[in-house]
Amino acid sequence: MTDPVRYDREGDVAFLTIDNPPVNALGHAVRAGLVAAIERFEADDARIAVVLGDGRLFLGGADISEFGKPPRDPWLPEVVNRIEACTKPVVAAIHGAALGGGLEIALGCHYRVALPGTKLGLPEVTLGILPGAGGTQRTPRLTGIARALDMVTTGAPVTPEEALEMGLIDRVGEGDARAEGLAYATELMEAGAGPRPVGQLPRPAADADAVAATETRLAKTAKGLVAPQHAARAVAASAEHDIEAGLAEERRLFDELMRTPQREGLIHAFFLERKVSNLPEIKGVAPREIAHAGVIGGGTMGAGIATAALLSGLTVTLVERDAAAAETARGTIGKNLAAAVKRGKLSEPKRDAILSEALKTVTDYGALADADLAIEAVFESMDVKKDVFARLDAVMKPGAVLATNTSYLDIDEIAAMTKRPADVIGLHFFSPAHVMKLLEVVVADKTAPEVTATAFALAKRLRKIAVRAGVCDGFIGNRILSHYRGAADRLVLAGASPYQVDLALTEFGFAMGPYAVADLAGLDIGFMTRERKAATRDPRDVVPTWADELYHMGRLGQKTGRGYYLYAEGSRMGEPDPEVEALVSRAREAAGVTPRDFTDAEIVRRYMAAMVNEGARVVDEGIAQRPLDVDAVKLFGYGFPRHRGGPMKWADMEGLEALLIDIRSWEKDDPFFWAPAPLLERLVAENRNFDSLNG
Ligand code: 3H9
Helix, strand or coil, X not given: CCCCEEEEEECCEEEEEECCCCCCCECHHHHHHHHHHHHHHHHCCCCEEEEEECCCCCECCECHHHCCCCCCCCCHHHHHHHHHCCCCCEEXXXXXXXXXXXXXXXXXXXXXXXXXXXXXECHHHHHCCCCCCCHHHHXXXXXXXXXXXXXXXXXXCECHXXXXXXXXXXXXXXXXXXXHHHHHHHHHHHCCCCCCCHHHCCCCCCCHHHHHHHHHHHHHHCCCCCHHHHHHHHXXXXXXXXXXXXXXXXXXXXHHHHCCHHHHHHHHHHHHHHHCXXXXXXXXXXXXXXXXXXXXXXXXXXXXXXXXXXXXCCEEEEECCCHHHHHHHHHHHHHHHHHHHHCCCXXXXXXXXXXXXXXXXXXXXXXXXXXXXXXECCCXXXXXXHHHHHHHHHHCCCCCEEEECCCCCCHHHHHCCCCCHHHEEEEEECCCCCCCCEEEEECCCCCCHHHHHHHHHHHHHCCCEEEEECCCCCCCHHHHHXXXXXXXXXXXXXXXXXXXXXXXXXXXCCCCCHHHHHHXXXXXXXXXXXXXXXXXXXXXXXXXXXXXXXXXXXXXXXXXXXXXEEECCCCCCEEECHHHHHHHHHHHHHHCCCCCCCCHHXXXXXXXXXXXXXXXXXXXXXXXXXXXXXXXXXXXHCCCCHHHCCHHHHHHHHCHHHXXXXXXXXXXXXXXXXXXXXXXXXXXXXXXXXXXXXX
16 A cells, blocks of 8 residues: 655655545545654754645545544544644645645645645535534634635635635645645745744634624525534634634534534435446446437427537537427527526537537438437327337437437337337436436346446536436336325325425425425326326325316416416415315315324425335335435435435434334325335344445
8 A cells, every 4th residue: 555645855845745546535544644744844854844635636625434433543633733833834735626624734734825726615514514624713814704604604615816815825826736835835945934823823803794694695595504504603713712712612513513414414415426326337338439419309308408418518419390399499409508608607609609510400310310329308108209219210320329318108118119229228317407417327128338338428428417227117216206296195185285295395405395396397297197197006096186176277387377386477486375275175075084184294204204115116126226326316306405315315314113113104094005115124124224235
């Protein structure tokens, strides 16, 4: 094993180079190595030290994988204090990124130079914690309270230029970090500069206005999250205490956060975002080259997919039925791109170039002859899709990938239409496709691993999170959705109002409850799904007859101004409607149900238990390969609150045994819906959790 902290000299300058790939995380060996290297520097005759990171960045922060394990000395705060207390000057030469504990190490150094393009940030709140190695006390001593509050409560990084302007660093260098560190250190030596500990600077002036503005902002943007509030309090404390007491207050708040389930959920989300594309079946498999993509169908979904592809630099040929539809699709893509320009994601000249050169809208499939990939996004009907695939099979070149964006149809059946089922795959985008992060990659029976690898590479290029799914009605996401929607309808039938259900779930952390979502999507969607499943529906299943009635009344949701909620002209915020409650009441009477009250906690528990129970089935059947794939789908495609980590992580944190006991108790009244998933029963019997299946 290589030394995690190397020590070498150039003349009077000592270099302490941290070498812990891939991101130089500050694990135990690095921390111990840094303290040893500082002591060696103090003991030898070097006059100044430069701290550097090897590889692509300076330091990625504390080693997150150590969280939750017993702490090992030296702790990061002690390492930072030790660097700061060094009797000779220490320079941080920063490139790539200095994040979290990485920036805190730099703040422990006496001088800081950063290369252009470096990200300097304290992203701890995104992991449910706060900067715990002095970041909340040293940052405001350099930048003032207001800027420090912004950095620690949003977690957003700043550029070296911004950092220089706010006093966080001393200069912006150029070229190579080691050369820049050497040049700066030499200058400092020549000027006779000594150590300059940030912790010894006077405490920052209190800034009640900035604190109040931050509280107001957090009440809106970070509702229900503990870490941003704690981080703000720690920064405010820097103006009230000397450095020792301020650091102690930071420690106290940090320790509190380390014990929260939010921290556990957010760190789970961090790792699963990276693990989800780690699939044995595509390890070492080279993806096919994709430069030119075809999109069939230019509705909202097709235009969104085309927009995402264009924004990633692909050439796109969009095929529509007729010239008018092709023109409409071009208009939609133009609007999507205009929105990207407005958000600063795209320049106007680039937008113009995309529209005039990279995008072709046509009516002839023949234009796809040299496309490397085609994504079909036409009407959800097996016959229509089969027709499209037969045409694609006829025109596309050998080796091209043929993808369908179906959200529930049998992809094996679609693939069988072609002479090349190995090239067929599902790419299930979520609307709006150029915005939503999730891409379900649906691998059919005959899909070649190379095609799966191509889909994952494409997702990366489109900046999406790809999750592998198997073929079944609804794949991972919609299949589980239809089950917990069923739980919500059962709650309503039994006595809860749709408004209470929505409120309980938004309090839990969902951006919207299921009935507000139904209004947004359109009640016709749910109605059509029920119609489609009617022929195969089990007679014991509950049908939300009130939802059918709303549909027949033309109450289709936001688009008609009325659905479950009433919407004032132009408003997306609905008001509850007593007429809907009366409708539900009549449905209960017709079903012979005596309504009862539910607590919000009971509502959440049943809704979540239904999600987990079906999630367990989906894993058991191999539709999702691991519980973390279910978590990823719900987090990135269905508005699941990130700080809860995903449904399967939530279940692990709640305890599987207690959840199974509840499910069994509900099974007595409704054995059809609440039959426990065999995987859940097995895990409880073996005293294991879902995470034990994540590998
Ligand atoms: C902290 O510092 C707390 C302190 O204030 C107080 C302590 C007392 N630890 O993202 P990538 C892994 S909290 C462990 O794909 P990129 C990652 O899982 C920390 N592992 O690369 C992946 O593993 P694998 C504050 C980490 O180039 C691999 O490295 N810091 C860590 O796209 C590559 O990662 C942060 O929150 C870590 N800190 O982006 C920064 N970071 O290959 C978190 C990454 O097995 N990190 N890994 O899948 C990042 O934002 C990005 O990783 C970074 C590189 C921008 C650094």
